[in-house]
Amino acid sequence: MALNYFQPLFDVIRDKDRCIKCQACARQCANEVHRYDGDLDKMISNSQQCVDCQRCVCICPTSALKIVDNPNKFRNNSNWSQQTMTEVYKQAETGGVLLSAMGNPKEYPVYWDKILLNASQVTNPPIDPLREPMETKVFLGKKPKDVTFNEDGSVNTETTPTLELSTPIMFSAMSYGSISRNAHESLARAATELGIFYNTGEGGLHKDFYQYGANTIVQVASGRFGVFKDYLETGAAIEIKMGQGAKPGIGGHLPGAKILEDVSRTRMIPMGTDAISPAPHHDIYSIEDLRQLVLSLKEATEYKKPVIVKIAAVHNVAAIASGIARSGADIIAIDGYRGGTGAAPTRIRDNVGIPIELALASVDQRLRDEGIRNEVSVVVAGSIRSSSDVVKAIALGADACYIGTAALLALGCHLCRSCQTGKCNWGIATQRPDLVKRLNPNIGYERLVNLVHAWDHEIKEMMGGMGINSVEALRGNRLMLRGIGLNEKELEILGIQHAGQ
Amino acid sequence: MKKVYVNEDWCLACHLCEYYCAAANSGAENMIKAFANGNKPIPRIRVEEGSGINFAVQCRHCDVPLCVKSCITGALSVKDGVISCDESRCVGCYTCVLACPYGCIVTSESSKVISKCDLCMKNNNGDPACVKGCPNKAIVLEER
Numbered sequence: 001m002a003l004n005y006f007q008p009l010f011d012v013i014r015d016k017d018r019c020i021k022c023q024a025c026a027r028q029c030a031n032e033v034h035r036y037d038g039d040l041d042k043m044i045s046n047s048q049q050c051v052d053c054q055r056c057v058c059i060c061p062t063s064a065l066k067i068v069d070n071p072n073k074f075r076n077n078s079n080w081s082q083q084t085m086t087e088v089y090k091q092a093e094t095g096g097v098l099l100s101a102m103g104n105p106k107e108y109p110v111y112w113d114k115i116l117l118n119a120s121q122v123t124n125p126p127i128d129p130l131r132e133p134m135e136t137k138v139f140l141g142k143k144p145k146d147v148t149f150n151e152d153g154s155v156n157t158e159t160t161p162t163l164e165l166s167t168p169i170m171f172s173a174m175s176y177g178s179i180s181r182n183a184h185e186s187l188a189r190a191a192t193e194l195g196i197f198y199n200t201g202e203g204g205l206h207k208d209f210y211q212y213g214a215n216t217i218v219q220v221a222s223g224r225f226g227v228f229k230d231y232l233e234t235g236a237a238i239e240i241k242m243g244q245g246a247k248p249g250i251g252g253h254l255p256g257a258k259i260l261e262d263v264s265r266t267r268m269i270p271m272g273t274d275a276i277s278p279a280p281h282h283d284i285y286s287i288e289d290l291r292q293l294v295l296s297l298k299e300a301t302e303y304k305k306p307v308i309v310k311i312a313a314v315h316n317v318a319a320i321a322s323g324i325a326r327s328g329a330d331i332i333a334i335d336g337y338r339g340g341t342g343a344a345p346t347r348i349r350d351n352v353g354i355p356i357e358l359a360l361a362s363v364d365q366r367l368r369d370e371g372i373r374n375e376v377s378v379v380v381a382g383s384i385r386s387s388s389d390v391v392k393a394i395a396l397g398a399d400a401c402y403i404g405t406a407a408l409l410a411l412g413c414h415l416c417r418s419c420q421t422g423k424c425n426w427g428i429a430t431q432r433p434d435l436v437k438r439l440n441p442n443i444g445y446e447r448l449v450n451l452v453h454a455w456d457h458e459i460k461e462m463m464g465g466m467g468i469n470s471v472e473a474l475r476g477n478r479l480m481l482r483g484i485g486l487n488e489k490e491l492e493i494l495g496i497q498h499a500g501q
Numbered sequence: 502m503k504k505v506y507v508n509e510d511w512c513l514a515c516h517l518c519e520y521y522c523a524a525a526n527s528g529a530e531n532m533i534k535a536f537a538n539g540n541k542p543i544p545r546i547r548v549e550e551g552s553g554i555n556f557a558v559q560c561r562h563c564d565v566p567l568c569v570k571s572c573i574t575g576a577l578s579v580k581d582g583v584i585s586c587d588e589s590r591c592v593g594c595y596t597c598v599l600a601c602p603y604g605c606i607v608t609s610e611s612s613k614v615i616s617k618c619d620l621c622m623k624n625n626n627g628d629p630a631c632v633k634g635c636p637n638k639a640i641v642l643e644e645r
Contacts, residue, residue, distance in 0.1 A: 020536035022520045028513070059636055061520055062533050433553060440511045440637045 005089040010052045011070045012045035018064035019043055025056035025065060030423040030435055053416035055425035087346070098346035101419035101429070103246060103338045103383055103405055106350050110338075111357035111490075112389045116499055118480045120467035127469050129460035135470035136167045136456055140237075140377040140399055141306040141330040160330060161306050163237055165400055166195035167456040168471055169390060171448075172335075172381050172404030173219050173241065173310070175203030177254045177263045177275065178342035178419070180436040183411055183428045186444030188212035193445070194452050199402070202226075202241060202252065202277060204266040210234050217308065220297065222251055223277035225267040229300065237331070238297050239308040240290070242281070245339025245382040248312030248353045252277035253343065258422055258431045287323035294328040306330035313337060313359035313382065314352075318366035325367055325376045333402060334359050336382025340405045342429055343420035356382040357396065361494045364397025364476060387458035396494065397476040410451040411444045502582040503642050505620065505629055507556045511639035512548070514555035519544035521634030522559075525624050526616065543609040545618040546631050557631065557640060560584060560605040560618040568597035568606060568617075576614075585619035 012033060021043055026034040031049040034056060036042075050067060057065045074082050087098055120126040127134065141162030148156040171187045178201065185208075191198040192215045199217040204226015209216070218235030220227050232238055243249065254275040264271040284290050294307050309324045310333035311317070317334065324332050336356025341349065360380050367373040380393050381402035390401050409415070412426035419429035427439030459471075468474050482499040483491050491498055520532065527542035529535035535542050546559035566584050569577045576590035577597060593613030598606045606617045620642075621629040632642045 018533055020520065020532060022516065022536075024515045024517050024520075027515050059515065059517070061517055061634070434513075437511060438513055438637060440639070443638055 004048075005093070006086040007072050008047040008050065008070050009086075010047055010050045011068050012047045012050055012056075013066040013068055014043060014045060015064045015066075018062045020062055020064075022061060024059050024061065028055050028059050028425060028438075030425050030430075030432070051416040051418040051421075052414075053418065053425045054414040099343055099420045100346040100349050100417055101341060101343050102413075102415055102417045103340045104350050105417065108337075108355070110383075111355055111486075111494070112385070112392055114483055114485050114490075115357070115392050115494070115496065116482045116484055117388070117391060117395075117462060117466065118482070119465040124467045126467050127464040129457075129464045132464075133469065134460040134464060135472070136459055138165050138168045138400055138471050139163065140165065140379065142376065143374040145374055161304055162330075163197060163306055164195075165197065167452060167459065168394060168398075168400035169452055169455060170196050170217070170379070170400060170402050171198035171407050172339075172402040173199035173201040173217075173239065174342075174404060174408075175201030175219075175225075175254070176206055176266055177201075177203040177258055177431070179408075179428055180424075180430055180439060181206065181262065182436055182439040182441045182444065183408070184209065185441040186411055186439065186448055187407065188216065189441065189445040190448035190452070191215040193449050196452065197236060199239060200226075200235070203254075203263070203275075204268065205231055205234060206262065206266045219310075220293075221277055222279070222281045223275060225269065225275060225277070228268075232297065232301050232305075235305065237306045237308055238301065239310055239333065240281075240293060240297070240329075241310045242284070242290075243310070243312035243314070243335070244341060245312045245335030245337055245353055245356070246341035247344040247348045248314050248337075249279060250345070250348055251279040255422070260431050263431060287327050290324065290329075291327040298328070308333050308379070310335060310381075312339075313354045313356055315354060317354070317359045318362040321363040321376075321378075322366055322370055322372070325370075325372045329376060331377045331379055331399075332363070333379040333381060334363060335402075336380070338383035339381055340383075340408070341419075356380050357392075358490075358493050360393060360396050360398055365495055368397075368476075387455035388462065390455060391459055391462045391474070392481060394471060394474050395477050395480045396496075397478075399475065406451065407448060410447045411439060502562075503644050504562055505559060505618070505632060505640060505642055506645065507558070508639050508641070509554055509556040511637045512555040512557060513637055513639070514548050514550040515636065516548050517634050517636060518546050518557050518631035518640055519548060521630040522546045522618075525621060525630035528624075543607050543616060545605075545607055545616055547604075547607075558603060558605060559631070561603055562618075562620070567600040567602065571596045571600035577617075583620050583622055584617070585622060586615060586617055588614045588616070591615055 023036050033050045035044050037044050052067050139162040142160045144157045150156045176184050187198040188209050192212050197217050202219050202221030213234035216235045217237045217239050219239045221241040256272045256274045307329050308331040309329040313334050313336045337353030377399035379400045380398045384401040384403050424430040427436050478495050481496040483496050484499045523542040523544040524532040524535040527535040546557050548557045562584050574590045576587045591614035606615050632640050
C-alpha cells in the first residue's frame with residue numbers, strides 16, 4: 001500500500017560516534033532492520049520493521065544502539081489511544097484477526113503486587129536458612145485422608161503416584177513447534193538437573209528427549225498431536241490440556257511454515273500442514289467425559305502416573321475445579337489470564353479470563369469447603385514473575401507454580417511479543433535453523449538452573465523470615481498475607497486481611 | 502595445551518570474534534578507539550560462512566608448524582606450544598602465508614610484517630578476546 005496510515009512503533013537510535021560498522025546488528029536481525037550501505041559507508045536502519053526484541057542492542061560490541069518508542073504520536077486522545085487507532089488501521093488494511101504473542105500486557109491490576117508477606121518479630125523467631133534446615137521439596141498428587149497401619153507397623157493406606165519436586169516450581173507447557181528444539185533441550189536438561197519437571201506442551205516429544213522422560217510431563221491436548229503409547233509411558237505425568245490462560249475457549253494454530261521435518265515427525269502430521277488444535281476436546285462435553293479420558297490415560301499407563309488437568313482461569317473456575325477434583329485427576333493446573341502463548345488472537349488474550357490470584361484463592365477455598373482439597377494438588381500458572389509470587393501463591397493455597405514466561409526470559413526472550421512471526425531473534429520461538437542455533441542449550445540450561453536456584457534461595461529466605469521451615473507449612477497459610485489497596489470484596493475473595501489488621 | 506576451538510553448531514557468523522580480535526591486538530584502549538577515524542585493524546581470526554555452516558578459523562598452533570619451518574628469519578617461533586611472531590624480525594617475505602595450510606597468517610596493507618594469533622599471550626595474558634567475546638560460546642579455549 002502506497003500510503004502508510006500508521007507509524008513505526010519504535011525508533012532505532014544509532015550513536016554514530018560509537019558505531020564501528022561491524023554489521024553484527026545487520027547479521028543478527030531477522031526482521032532486516034539494519035543494513036550496511038557500501039556506497040554511503042554507513043549503517044542504515046529501517047525502524048518500520050523493528051519489533052524491539054533488543055537482540056541488536058545486546059549484541060552491539062560498542063553499545064551504539066538504542067531502541068526507543070517512536071516519539072511521533074497521533075494527536076492525544078484518552079479514549080482513542082495510539083495503539084487502538086493503529087489496530088483499526090491494520091485491520092482496515094488486512095481484514096484479518098489481530099494476532100499477538102506472550103501474555104496479556106494490559107494495565108489490569110496485578111494482585112501479587114497488592115499482597116504483602118509477614119515476618120516474625122520477637123515472639124516467634126525467624127529462621128536463618130543458611131544455618132538451619134529448610135524444606136522446599138513438595139509432592140504433587142492425591143494425599144490420603146488418613147493413614148492406617150498394619151499390625152507389624154507397616155503402612156496400610158493405599159497411596160497413588162505423586163510427583164516429587166525439589167522446589168515448588170515447574171516449567172510450563174510449551175510445545176516443540178511453538179518453541180525451538182534448543183529451547184526444549186534447555187528446559188529438559190534444566191528440569192532434570194533441578195529435580196523438577198518441564199512440560200512438552202501439545203506438540204509431542206522429540207525422540208532425542210525421551211532420555212529426560214523422568215522429568216517430563218507429557219501433554220494430551222485437543223489436537224492429540226504426537227500422542228501414542230511410548231509418549232505416555234515416557235513421561236512422569238500426563239497433563240490433559242482443557243484450556244490455556246492466554247486464550248481460554250479457543251484452540252491453537254501452529255502455521256504450516258513451522259512444521260518442518262522434525263516437528264512433523266514429532267507431531268505425527270504431514271510437513272507444511274497447519275497444526276490446528278480444536279477449541280474443545282471433541283470427546284469431552286462433561287465432567288463424566290473428562291473422567292473417562294483421565295481413566296483411559298491411567299489405564300494406558302497402568303495407574304503408574306498422576307494425571308493433571310489444566311484449565312484456564314475463567315469466571316466459574318471454582319466449580320470447574322471441584323468437578324475436576326472428582327474426575328479422578330490427581331493435579332489441577334490453573335492458568336491465569338496473564339499466561340503466555342506463542343500466538344493468540346489479541347482480543348481474546350487481552351479480554352478473556354480472570355487473574356490467577358483470585359482464581360487460586362477461590363479454587364482452594366471451594367475445594368476445602370467441600371472437603372476434597374486432599375484429592376488434588378493445585379498448580380498455578382499465568383505470570384509467576386518472581387520467587388515472591390511463588391511464596392504468595394503457596395500461601396494462597398497452591399501446591400506449586402508453573403513458570404513459562406520467566407523461563408523464556410532466562411533463555412534470552414525480551415518480550416517483544418512477536419512469536420507468531422516465527423522470526424525470533426533469540427532462537428526461542430522459531431524453527432528457522434539459522435535462528436534456532438542462536439540459543440545454545442549449553443548456555444540456556446545453565447541459565448534456567450541458575451534462575452530456579454536463585455528463586456529457591458529466595459523462597460527459603462522469605463519462609464525463614466516468617467518463621468516457617470517448610471513449604472508444607474506455608475501452603476494455604478493465608479494469615480501470612482495482607483492486602484494493600486484492595487477493597488472488601490477483593491479481600492474476601494482472596495481470603496486475606498488488609499494490611500494493618 | 503589449551504587451544505582455541507570452534508563448534509560450528511553454535512557459530513552464528515556474527516563476525517564479532519573478528520572485531521574483538523582486531524581491537525585486542527590493535528593496542529587501542531577500547532574497541533571504539535581501535536576503529537576510530539576509519540582505522541581498520543586486521544583480525545587474526547576469520548569467519549568462514551556459507552550453506553548454513555559457519556565457523557571461525559585462526560591459528561591451529563600445529564604440533565608440526567609449517568609456518569615456523571618456512572620462516573626465513575626466525576621471526577616465527579614456538580614457545581610452550583604457542584606459535585608467535587616477533588614482528589621486529591619479520592621481513593614480509595610471506596613464505597609462511599604460502600606454507601600455512603589453514604590460511605591463518607594474515608597480512609595488512611598498512612604494514613609489511615605478518616600477524617597471527619598468539620592466543621592473546623601478548624595483550625591479554627593468554628585469555629583470548631575471541632573466546633571472551635563470542636555471544637554463543639561457539640569459540641572455546643580448552644584442552645583436547
